[in-house]
Amino acid sequence: MGIYLPIAEISVNIFVLLAMGAAVGFLSGMFGVGGGFLITPLLIFYNIPPAIAVATGANQVIASSFSGALSHVKRGTLDFKLGGVLLAGGIVGSTGGIFVFGFLRRLGQLDLFISLLYVVLLGTVGGLMLVESVNALRATRSGAAPVLKKSGQHNWIHRLPLKMRFRASKLFVSVIPVLGLGAGIGFLSSIMGVGGGFIMVPALIYLLKVPTNVVIGTSLFQIIFTSAYTTLVHATTNQTVDVMLAFLLMAGGVAGAQYGAKAGQRLRGEQLRALLALLVLAVAIRLAIDLFVTPPNLYSLSGVDLT
Amino acid sequence: MAGLRAFLAVASLSLFAASSPGKAQTSPTENIQIGLSTDHVSITAGFSGADLTIFGSLENADPLVARQGRYDVIVVLEGPARPVVVRRKGRVLGVWINLESETFENVPVSYSVATTRPLQDVTDPNSYKQLSLGAANLYMQPADDTDSPATIQEFTAALRDRKSATGLYSENVGGVRFLSQNLFRATVRLAPNVPVGTHKARAFLFKSGLFIKESSAQLEIRKSGFEQSIFRVAHDYSFLYGIFAVLLAMLTGWLGRLVFRKD
Numbered sequence: 001m002g003i004y005l006p007i008a009e010i011s012v013n014i015f016v017l018l019a020m021g022a023a024v025g026f027l028s029g030m031f032g033v034g035g036g037f038l039i040t041p042l043l044i045f046y047n048i049p050p051a052i053a054v055a056t057g058a059n060q061v062i063a064s065s066f067s068g069a070l071s072h073v074k075r076g077t078l079d080f081k082l083g084g085v086l087l088a089g090g091i092v093g094s095t096g097g098i099f100v101f102g103f104l105r106r107l108g109q110l111d112l113f114i115s116l117l118y119v120v121l122l123g124t125v126g127g128l129m130l131v132e133s134v135n136a137l138r139a140t141r142s143g144a145a146p147v148l149k150k151s152g153q154h155n156w157i158h159r160l161p162l163k164m165r166f167r168a169s170k171l172f173v174s175v176i177p178v179l180g181l182g183a184g185i186g187f188l189s190s191i192m193g194v195g196g197g198f199i200m201v202p203a204l205i206y207l208l209k210v211p212t213n214v215v216i217g218t219s220l221f222q223i224i225f226t227s228a229y230t231t232l233v234h235a236t237t238n239q240t241v242d243v244m245l246a247f248l249l250m251a252g253g254v255a256g257a258q259y260g261a262k263a264g265q266r267l268r269g270e271q272l273r274a275l276l277a278l279l280v281l282a283v284a285i286r287l288a289i290d291l292f293v294t295p296p297n298l299y300s301l302s303g304v305d306l307t
Numbered sequence: 308m309a310g311l312r313a314f315l316a317v318a319s320l321s322l323f324a325a326s327s328p329g330k331a332q333t334s335p336t337e338n339i340q341i342g343l344s345t346d347h348v349s350i351t352a353g354f355s356g357a358d359l360t361i362f363g364s365l366e367n368a369d370p371l372v373a374r375q376g377r378y379d380v381i382v383v384l385e386g387p388a389r390p391v392v393v394r395r396k397g398r399v400l401g402v403w404i405n406l407e408s409e410t411f412e413n414v415p416v417s418y419s420v421a422t423t424r425p426l427q428d429v430t431d432p433n434s435y436k437q438l439s440l441g442a443a444n445l446y447m448q449p450a451d452d453t454d455s456p457a458t459i460q461e462f463t464a465a466l467r468d469r470k471s472a473t474g475l476y477s478e479n480v481g482g483v484r485f486l487s488q489n490l491f492r493a494t495v496r497l498a499p500n501v502p503v504g505t506h507k508a509r510a511f512l513f514k515s516g517l518f519i520k521e522s523s524a525q526l527e528i529r530k531s532g533f534e535q536s537i538f539r540v541a542h543d544y545s546f547l548y549g550i551f552a553v554l555l556a557m558l559t560g561w562l563g564r565l566v567f568r569k570d
Binding site: 002003004006007009010011059060062063064065066067070071108109111112116224228231232233234235236239241243244246247250251253254255257258259291292293294295297298299300301302 | 404470472534537542545551560562563564
């Protein structure tokens, strides 16, 4: 069944979009990520203009992270204070990102920049996660107890000034890296249409040493607001948010997410991480191929922004 | 399923008695008329391209010429003109990136042609050029005319090629049929991504390869109903639209959790 998207201005198949949303929702529920990094490239493969895919991806991420954050509020595994500071940085980063987004769009290099960012970031994160999880799998197979980092260990980040206490995370740390991390994620969110969970979660765990149980809830909390802000700014400056497209993806997504979460409970942590790493790497490779393979047509058309 | 929702029908009646009596005695010049029963076409949720039918008539048609099939009609539906950037990819360190670009002013977003016979059989290339008729003869004004003619030509060709590939520029040979000696029907294609705006339908009459007369009509293509509202709100009240998009996402997330909750 075809449906005409009012902003993307093309006709698409409604079931393909619902299935896409459900599949990504399933994976995001299973792995505890927003799924923006899957939705945006999938939309681009499905011929949705990249500018619209990014803005609509950000819109879709709100739904899945809001739904996820609700259950963390209920369980009390959400540090509002830490989330708030991350968010302050996020707003600044996001604003900068929107500016760069518009600039690249005018230059005609937006598609390239989005693809490159995806390849580099997904490739790095996927690669690191794969190495880490394979090591963990090997360790459990050989019977050795997994080595846990002691909470007393500190790195250079913990020597920075302007310290602040985050009670729920049992953390006393400088606000500089927290704001910086928030800003970085905000920047990526507005350019890539992702929530940034796949970077935020490892960064909070490994760099700031936030307890793992608080990480996902807090990351989801900050993602809701960063992607809401991104959606709002894209809607006002670029008019590239397609609510019809976003709604179809969300509808499929929220349903898929709940089943995914259930399926995820049957797998062990390191198995989940290895699978997620493979998935992330697969997306990165697919996008990298497009960058290097000779395109079927060297020419492309675009409208001129009448600003 | 996206049936043609645009019903355009005859609106012009060939009033043969109405032509001026002085002229009528000698050989009266033929005239062509097209009429649209509606001045707008609506694109709704199910739209996936359509065929648009335009009826028209010849006035003062010479029965002999008509019988020999020496009248030819070309109908064009031209979309609104907008500036376009054409970009060419090149290889830098193995990566394909957009390198050169050329901006053209006032390029018709869409250009659908329907003809009685293949274009080259109707008249000679020179006449097409004079009438700037046919996608190949549209003049595209480059924004920066200091570029070399070869470059401009290359990018113009690429522009036409891309437009044809996406179905926005199309040619329907045999799309114009004579129903009687002076009544004809033209079928032009509307691509699924047909742009909204004011389109211009033009009909050209040729007699034995000679251009005789042109007639035109305006047609508004717009999104209708829900789609139109969304599009308008997104552009006119973009901030409220953004708020709505965010709230819709939160509501969906919350409802989704209520409905599908597994914990």
